Amino acid sequence: MSQGVDWTGELASVDGRIVPAADATVPATDDGLLRGxxxxxVVRVYRGRPxxxxxxxxxxxxxxxxLRLASAFDRDRITARIDALLEQRDAGGFDGALRIVITRGGHELLLTEPIEPRPAAVRLALVTYAPPRILDGVKSLSYAANMLAGRLARERGFDEALLVTPHGRVLEAPTASFFWVDSDGRLCTPPLDEHILASITRDRLLALLDVVERPITRDExxxxxxxxxxSTTREVQAVSAIEDTVFPAPGELTRRAAELLSKRIASELAA
Structure with a gap:
């Protein structure tokens, strides 16, 4: 370890070499950078435990x-490097996120990141979005469309976007799954065949709650x-409005979802 380096902030592991996050680099010729x-x-870390x-x-x-890049994945190697990075960061004390990036150029980047404070509830703006079906099942580095959707929502004075297809089918937020309680009191979420991300937090909530997976239209x-x-980093976050429609925030089922997910996380970490 280098003398005089400040190891108290966020850290990165670049192909196994641990450095301060601000000093982490990949070659400018890497297609992960040039082409996404x-x-x-992104993994949530609680008290040093992912x-x-x-x-x-x-x-x-x-x-x-x-993506036809499977040769870049070595589970045992990545796991060992994650353990080393979190141990160096602050074993047992780090509360934040771990970002894992694998590029086409064959580089492996691990980053510890703080969790930015989020409001208890958010207002959503509808943003038209057509999912690229060739990327079904891929959490790719090509996230420009998602990030732009959020910026378009904030330009209109909202907190976040809610992606809707040109045909009016509700999908998800740019970095989160969407759940909605319909007029009959049923908790619903769009199905995966709407070409949304197979979210790990979504999967936990489907196991904990009675959820109907069905298409949802913007008119509904x-x-x-x-x-x-x-999502991984927000857990459960209430929605106070979608465009001009106002919701209780949190509602009864939102509170229930947050409570059950928190207990599930604690149970899994304890196990």
């Missing part, structure tokens, strides 16, 4: 296989009773 060609995962790491690594492997949203977003 590669895959990534949650659902096995599920995230499984999805990373599937993403790389679908106004008749809903409540809504929330779910």
């Amino acid at each position: 060609d590669g895959a990534f995962e 949650f659902a790491l096995g599920d995230h690594l499984d999805r990373l492997r599937r993403s790389l296989e679908n 949203l106004a008749s809903g009773r409540e809504a929330f977003l779910a």
Whole structure:
């Protein structure tokens, strides 16, 4: 370890070499940078322990296989490097996120990141989006469309985007799954065959709650009773409005989902 280096902030592992995150680099010729060609995962870390790491690594492997980049994936190597990075970062004390990036150029980047504070509830703007079907099942580095959707929503004074197809089918937020309680009181979420991400947090909630997977149209949203977003870093976050439709935030089922997910996370970490 180099003398005089500040190891108290965020760290990175670049192909196994641990450095301060601000000093992490990949070659400018890497197609992961030039073309967004590669895959990534973001893992929540609680007190130094990565949650659902096995599920995230499984999805990373599937993403790389679908991109025809499977040769870049070595589960044992990545796991060992994650352990080394989190041990160096602050074993048992780090509460944040771990980003795993594999590029077409064959580089492996691991980054510890802080979790930015989020509001208890968010207002969503509808943004038209056509999913690229060739990337089904891939959590790729090509995230420009998702990021632009969020910026378009914020330009209009909202907190986040809710992606909707040109035909009016509700999908997800740029970095979160969408759940909505319909006029009959049923908790619903769009099915995976709408070409949305197979979210790990979504999967946990489907196991914990009575959820109907069905297509949701933008016209139905106004008749809903409540809504929330779910993701690795936000867990469950209430939605207070979608365009001009206002929801209780949090609603009864949103509170229930947050409570059950929190207990499930604690149970898995304890196990």
